[in-house]
Amino acid sequence: MTRLSRTDHRSSRKRDRAAGSAGGSRTGSPRRSGGHTRRPAAVQGEFALPGTITPALPPAESFADLGMPRQLLAALVAEGVTVPFPIQGATLPNTLAGRDALGRGRTGSGKTLAFGLALLARTAGRRAEPLQPLALVLVPTRELAQQVTDALAPYARSLSLRLTTVVGGVSIGRQARALRSGAEVVVATPGRLKDLIDRGDCRLDQVAVTVLDEADQMADMGFLPQVTALLDQVRPGGQRMLFSATLDRNVDLLVRRYLNDPVVHSVDPSAGAVTTMEHHVLQVRGTDKHAATTEIAARDGRVIMFLDTKHAVDRLTRDLLGSGVRAAALHGGKSQPQRTRTLARFRTGHVTVLVATNVAARGIHVDDLDLVVNVDPPTDPKDYLHRGGRTARAGRSGSVVTLVTPNQRGGMLRLMSHAGISPRITEVRSGEAELHRITGAQTPSGTPVVITAPASERPERDTASRGRRNRPMRATRRTTRRRSTADAAA
Structure with missing residues (x-):
């Protein structure tokens, strides 16, 4: 290359x-x-x-x-x-x-x-x-x-x-x-x-x-x-x-x-809501936000989680891996081969949580993705629409969940109004049944995981074949030496 x-x-x-x-x-x-x-x-x-x-x-x-x-x-x-x-x-x-x-x-x-x-x-x-x-x-x-x-x-x-x-x-x-x-x-x-x-x-x-x-x-x-x-x-x-x-x-x-x-x-109004998409604003306490985020990430099924900065993305990804969640980071600080591998692993389910900046807000299509979570609320109506557009694609259903603290709630509702969205607003806490009902959240295993390359990414290694290939070569060299000696004697 x-x-x-x-x-x-x-x-x-x-x-x-x-x-x-x-x-x-x-x-x-x-x-x-x-x-x-x-x-x-x-x-x-x-x-x-x-x-x-x-x-x-x-x-x-x-x-x-x-x-x-x-x-x-x-x-x-x-x-x-x-x-x-x-x-x-x-x-x-x-x-x-x-x-x-x-x-x-x-x-x-x-x-x-x-x-x-x-x-x-x-x-x-x-x-x-x-x-x-x-x-x-x-x-x-x-x-x-x-x-x-x-x-x-x-x-x-x-x-x-x-x-x-x-x-x-x-x-x-x-x-x-x-x-x-x-x-x-x-x-x-x-x-x-x-x-x-x-x-x-x-x-x-x-x-x-x-x-x-x-x-x-x-x-x-x-x-x-x-x-x-x-x-x-x-x-x-x-x-x-x-x-x-x-x-x-x-x-x-x-x-x-x-x-x-x-x-x-x-075909659609610029800020129009998709009828197959549910919008939720979940109000959480600042001290409880990380635990709620982790439980949502531990759900059955894939989810994209959006944050504002690449440093926040890397930090949450490390925390999720440490909690037993198969997560991977996607942001502008990653090389293109890294980003391509991460997306491939997410599409196949080898990774279940994609933690990303707005780099994933457009141009990412994943079949049957039913949940997008704004861990950090967007600050622009277009960002909200494009983040949410990763789910409920081509007529399928999906949900967009935005986590807000009490002081973020008013600004987020105004932004969503500008985007033409009327969300359902719910106060939740980690471990509660309502959080599970809306997002499928559950308690993570707590056993740290390490994401290794799936079999499809590993180069093929056939040790036995390599050995078989080498043996005839050694035999050929011995045969060549014997012939050279015989030729010299003649």
């Missing part, structure tokens, strides 16, 4: 901050999240959706009605995707026809395939020259880049399209080689893509389809100047799509500058 040079690491950290917790500078008192400063919204408030000059095509009720390549239709069947989600049915008739689009749908509503199927179908049959991709998806975090790649990979393969992921924290040399070999579709975080362009390893002048996924978060993280600089390099007149779970005035510049007569689809 090619190692990143110190310069590569430094430049990617400076630009990418794809740790997902934050980036850029801000005015006023900084709020820490995941060890980085977070940029607040430049202008708070709901984004005024632009009008559409050209009428939109009617929604599609089935994928077969969309006129997509037969390979894509076959791949959808193979993946068990049979009926379009609302945002897919609303946007695809227009985006497949080449229209620019502005789409909003809650997290887990199927946005990735909504833009991905159109991007792949419109790129099908073309072949990229070295260093010149034909389609680009820009995302704010490494985790979201990986999720988009995983979601689109089977459909890209069905069309023989080469898909490359470009993110910080991993070998830039390997990514450069993939681009030199030719990649029709690139999924990228802004900082690493800029690094590759600056090195001469990528050009965007042949990109005909561009997608901005979670554009509002890119603006919040301070990526807007980089995003606009990248968009200025793509082919003029190409198709642009902007999708997000929330749209606010931060994206107004992008819409006005880069989208031409876009079709606008707002």
Whole structure:
């Protein structure tokens, strides 16, 4: 594996901050999240959706009605995707026809395939020259880049399209080689893509389809100047799509500058509650909060727990492991391979508690995750919505629990009101039946655990085979020596 040079690491950290917790500078008192400063919204408030000059095509009720390549239709069947989600049915008739689009749908509503199927179908049959991709998806975090790649990979393969992921924290040399070999579709975080362009390893002048996924978060993280600089390099007149779970005035510049007569689809209200999701505010005493958190973590089933800083995440993870809970930490201070392994272990159940900063608030999909806990209450309505969006995905049910002390209760209720949420409020204590009823909390074993690599991550070792391979080699050397002696005697 090619190692990143110190310069590569430094430049990617400076630009990418794809740790997902934050980036850029801000005015006023900084709020820490995941060890980085977070940029607040430049202008708070709901984004005024632009009008559409050209009428939109009617929604599609089935994928077969969309006129997509037969390979894509076959791949959808193979993946068990049979009926379009609302945002897919609303946007695809227009985006497949080449229209620019502005789409909003809650997290887990199927946005990735909504833009991905159109991007792949419109790129099908073309072949990229070295260093010149034909389609680009820009995302704010490494985790979201990986999720988009995983979601689109089977459909890209069905069309023989080469898909490359470009993110910080991993070998830039390997990514450069993939681009030199030719990649029709690139999924990228802004900082690493800029690094590759600056090195001469990528050009965007042949990109005909561009997608901005979670554009509002890119603006919040301070990526807007980089995003606009990248968009200025793509082919003029190409198709642009902007999708997000929330749209606010931060994206107004992008819409006005880069989208031409876009079709606008707002499937869900920006702050709308998911009907299959329960919201609880649990008031705990400050001295009892840690014990209540530990009991929730010891429940049967997986849970994501959000805290404000990476130091708090590491501290709680150590405490949970010491109490007998199989926990792992995820934050911007972890290397990308560490983060990838942690997420894989959580998805398979090898780890049952993911303790995380906002790095896990977007771009993390885990099947059948029914509980999210805000150990540290969020300070922004969008953070609340995106943290909670890790559960109750694709129509499934789930609960979001926020632990508050008495002095935090009022502020949290105001924040949730701004997010359009009406929670159930309950005073609880550790060990009480009500805490168990809401969260499944139970007393941990108290026996410390150590998380070791599962069998799937261990390299195969076949000692017996290695011994068998060595013995013939020794025999061959002895035979060779005997032959050499006989030859000398002759």
